[in-house]
Amino acid sequence: MDPEEFRSAAHALVDWIADHRERIPDLPVLSRVEPGDVARALPADPPTARESIDDLLDDLDRIVVPGLTQVQHPMHFGWFPANASLASILGDLASGGLGALGITWQSAPALSELEEVVCEWMRALTGLPQGWTGAIHDTASTACLVALLAARERASGYSEARGGLQAEPAPLVVYASPHAHSSVPKATLLAGFGRDNLRLVEVDPVTYAMRPDALRAAIEADVAAGRRPAAVVVSVGTTGTTAVDPLARLAEIAAAHGVWVHVDAAMAGSALLLPEYRWLVDGVERADSLSWNPHKWMGTALDCSLLYVRDAEHLVRVMSTNPSYLRSAVDGEVTQFKDLGIPLGRRFRALKLWFHLRLDGVAAIQDRLRRDLANAAWFTEQVHGEPGWRVLAPVPLQTVCVRHEPAGLVGDDGTILDGEALDRHTLAWLDSINRSGKAFLTASVLDGRWMVRVSVGVEGTEREHVASLWELMRTAATTAP
Amino acid sequence: MDPEEFRSAAHALVDWIADHRERIPDLPVLSRVEPGDVARALPADPPTARESIDDLLDDLDRIVVPGLTQVQHPMHFGWFPANASLASILGDLASGGLGALGITWQSAPALSELEEVVCEWMRALTGLPQGWTGAIHDTASTACLVALLAARERASGYSEARGGLQAEPAPLVVYASPHAHSSVPKATLLAGFGRDNLRLVEVDPVTYAMRPDALRAAIEADVAAGRRPAAVVVSVGTTGTTAVDPLARLAEIAAAHGVWVHVDAAMAGSALLLPEYRWLVDGVERADSLSWNPHKWMGTALDCSLLYVRDAEHLVRVMSTNPSYLRSAVDGEVTQFKDLGIPLGRRFRALKLWFHLRLDGVAAIQDRLRRDLANAAWFTEQVHGEPGWRVLAPVPLQTVCVRHEPAGLVGDDGTILDGEALDRHTLAWLDSINRSGKAFLTASVLDGRWMVRVSVGVEGTEREHVASLWELMRTAATTAP
Numbered sequence: 037m038d039p040e041e042f043r044s045a046a047h048a049l050v051d052w053i054a055d056h057r058e059r060i061p062d063l064p065v066l067s068r069v070e071p072g073d074v075a076r077a078l079p080a081d082p083p084t085a086r087e088s089i090d091d092l093l094d095d096l097d098r099i100v101v102p103g104l105t106q107v108q109h110p111m112h113f114g115w116f117p118a119n120a121s122l123a124s125i126l127g128d129l130a131s132g133g134l135g136a137l138g139i140t141w142q143s144a145p146a147l148s149e150l151e152e153v154v155c156e157w158m159r160a161l162t163g164l165p166q167g168w169t170g171a172i173h174d175t176a177s178t179a180c181l182v183a184l185l186a187a188r189e190r191a192s193g194y195s196e197a198r199g200g201l202q203a204e205p206a207p208l209v210v211y212a213s214p215h216a217h218s219s220v221p222k223a224t225l226l227a228g229f230g231r232d233n234l235r236l237v238e239v240d241p242v243t244y245a246m247r248p249d250a251l252r253a254a255i256e257a258d259v260a261a262g263r264r265p266a267a268v269v270v271s272v273g274t275t276g277t278t279a280v281d282p283l284a285r286l287a288e289i290a291a292a293h294g295v296w297v298h299v300d301a302a303m304a305g306s307a308l309l310l311p312e313y314r315w316l317v318d319g320v321e322r323a324d325s326l327s328w329n330p331h332k333w334m335g336t337a338l339d340c341s342l343l344y345v346r347d348a349e350h351l352v353r354v355m356s357t358n359p360s361y362l363r364s365a366v367d368g369e370v371t372q373f374k375d376l377g378i379p380l381g382r383r384f385r386a387l388k389l390w391f392h393l394r395l396d397g398v399a400a401i402q403d404r405l406r407r408d409l410a411n412a413a414w415f416t417e418q419v420h421g422e423p424g425w426r427v428l429a430p431v432p433l434q435t436v437c438v439r440h441e442p443a444g445l446v447g448d449d450g451t452i453l454d455g456e457a458l459d460r461h462t463l464a465w466l467d468s469i470n471r472s473g474k475a476f477l478t479a480s481v482l483d484g485r486w487m488v489r490v491s492v493g494v495e496g497t498e499r500e501h502v503a504s505l506w507e508l509m510r511t512a513a514t515t516a517p
Numbered sequence: 518m519d520p521e522e523f524r525s526a527a528h529a530l531v532d533w534i535a536d537h538r539e540r541i542p543d544l545p546v547l548s549r550v551e552p553g554d555v556a557r558a559l560p561a562d563p564p565t566a567r568e569s570i571d572d573l574l575d576d577l578d579r580i581v582v583p584g585l586t587q588v589q590h591p592m593h594f595g596w597f598p599a600n601a602s603l604a605s606i607l608g609d610l611a612s613g614g615l616g617a618l619g620i621t622w623q624s625a626p627a628l629s630e631l632e633e634v635v636c637e638w639m640r641a642l643t644g645l646p647q648g649w650t651g652a653i654h655d656t657a658s659t660a661c662l663v664a665l666l667a668a669r670e671r672a673s674g675y676s677e678a679r680g681g682l683q684a685e686p687a688p689l690v691v692y693a694s695p696h697a698h699s700s701v702p703k704a705t706l707l708a709g710f711g712r713d714n715l716r717l718v719e720v721d722p723v724t725y726a727m728r729p730d731a732l733r734a735a736i737e738a739d740v741a742a743g744r745r746p747a748a749v750v751v752s753v754g755t756t757g758t759t760a761v762d763p764l765a766r767l768a769e770i771a772a773a774h775g776v777w778v779h780v781d782a783a784m785a786g787s788a789l790l791l792p793e794y795r796w797l798v799d800g801v802e803r804a805d806s807l808s809w810n811p812h813k814w815m816g817t818a819l820d821c822s823l824l825y826v827r828d829a830e831h832l833v834r835v836m837s838t839n840p841s842y843l844r845s846a847v848d849g850e851v852t853q854f855k856d857l858g859i860p861l862g863r864r865f866r867a868l869k870l871w872f873h874l875r876l877d878g879v880a881a882i883q884d885r886l887r888r889d890l891a892n893a894a895w896f897t898e899q900v901h902g903e904p905g906w907r908v909l910a911p912v913p914l915q916t917v918c919v920r921h922e923p924a925g926l927v928g929d930d931g932t933i934l935d936g937e938a939l940d941r942h943t944l945a946w947l948d949s950i951n952r953s954g955k956a957f958l959t960a961s962v963l964d965g966r967w968m969v970r971v972s973v974g975v976e977g978t979e980r981e982h983v984a985s986l987w988e989l990m991r992t993a994a995t996t997a998p
Contacts, residue, residue, distance in 0.1 A: 230678075
């Protein structure tokens, strides 16, 4: 495809995208396709000859759009917000159009230096400590793995240069909340620590936040047994309930044992753009690394996860490679992003953030986040005021955990009388909303029972949408079995 | 930014990109900025208020473009080709515009099923064994790490579910060519094997391919010493010289010891689109995994690396997570891509491949690859026919390793008389070409001395560009010190 063909096709696609974004509120939120529907609609063989952009746009309409759960829909309250701001998409388009190759500074100096500048902007905007070094990763799963690899190598005195984890004389141990995101145990296992050396530290029964005394006891027990505490993953905003582990106190305990502190603020990081929410990471100056995802609530399109580390030199030592075919005269003077993470090659992802910040402006982004927090607070109040409904966890951010608890299934004092029936009821009313296509919510298990998470924060979600959801929920819960 | 603002800004950006692609041949290939130039041109503080797309486009022209080495330039012969086909960029734009969230099948059924279909198309197009399961990763660095994690867990009987690598009774060992890409030792170290347990197996002095007898001897020595061979990384197309490790024989030796065989065909994979090049992976049916990068020579824009595995069930066992907040009614019936790699969230990357294949058509892509192979063969002939020049390695693909060896520095029989002076000469003439902005080449060390890699394969590179490069090289070499 030559530039003139691109120009014409891209104009058509841009119009398609603008029209698509405008019609999203009219689409069902949850996709209605069954497993295999999409695959069956596609030809089994790849195309030998060229097809036209019109064919592609028809297939987007006919096959792809009906096959997507519309997470940009203002009635999407599932998982966490996954905003894909149109400003950031322009930056991503520019990235593709430029066709830069990010492997070393020399291959794309502007890619490296813009990533440095934008990561520094984001550091300042979120109030993280000066001097921390940031890089963009694909997701917080990767960022968490990178942080745990850095922790592993610090605790082992760079075992990778010797026999690796295989030759270590005593096990290294990782600590996290049982409510930590699934990527935390996954990264622990992939990094080779082993499930036996992952401690899920007890949480407070009301706040679901990690208990400092329990962390201290777990570390001391491991030390007494000859094991070596290596890392604590502090969850600031868990996925289930957005619980906030008390970073300052946990970091103090970790520091006493030289343990790496990684802060997983994948969702909550967006709130750090608001100075009044900086308390979420009180004590971060004692942590070693922090990651959060602009690709969630803030709305820089997937994939854009920031990982900051206090000691970049250490991370480089763990991650660096220096083959002859990548050497250049400026090595040592410049930041080589290949040495701050797993991949060698990188897209020009910083453009997404740059365009997003500049075309939308930080003030407008902050206003939107505050709107969402106010909407979540309003929704929480409605649930609190409604008999038969319960808010199950504190609401520090924009996600509200609720359950409809009809008399007969739950006693007046909150005792669950028939848990199985309660679970069936919860999943039934949730399912009826999701199937309606009018809104989408996701469930999660808390204290052994299903509950429903209402995660506010899609770019297009206004108060009226939250009010409409609440109406849908009350209707669904009273008509569900 | 609302859809109408996006429409207007995106049309402007599309025109900018089309114009930019057209002017690339007039730009210097190697960026001329010095370290810090780009960062200094950017404001220290993020923008509070909105800016216009015009401001952004001005900055792309003023700051970003001069700060990039133009790897889409027809006179770019460095590293490996990193084509960013405009057809694939449309797919990437569609991905952003759709704003899908790939975390589970339910969140985006079309994202999952299109990735399955397109990976199956690519499997068939490259002649890989039926039944292998593919997924798109960001880069081959990540793909290699995933493969080695799968190998580690197979060899250890799923140590991650126990004490991890830390509790294993005997070390697991990884084998690779000393010419393997830097991501191979990196993945080995990150996976926790340790450098002591990475064997760099001897290569043939002429072909630079791994010697099967040397692999056998290394494995047998480790077994005799009580260690456990876990994985062999077979490089099909090394980065230095595109050497092709003999997969069939290596895989046979590995099979005798139950060792995982990972094929790193990051660059050479594109050639598998040509049936006459399938010999490159003869024996692949005995391998366990293979990765290659459509984002290199084939030209699907970064980042798009395919990883195929023979035993997907095993990989899922190593990678899967199943937290309550991600469960749905269809679990078990569908492919969950989160369980085939490291990240939970994924962009709709399959659209890049889908658009690329459909808008360009496979036949045109194959024609272009054959053109590049013919150009590299033509170039090789020219070098062979020119006194004072030498082709240093076989040319199985499109990369030619050359050196200008003036009398006085190299004897008539090819003996290097003054290696230091030869290195200085090589780097001097290379540098003079690169600084001229007229073409760009990269160097690599082979047998302890610098040589120059001419990697043909940019989408816009025709015979005339290769001929022009050869002219530039002869002039530069005769005028350099």
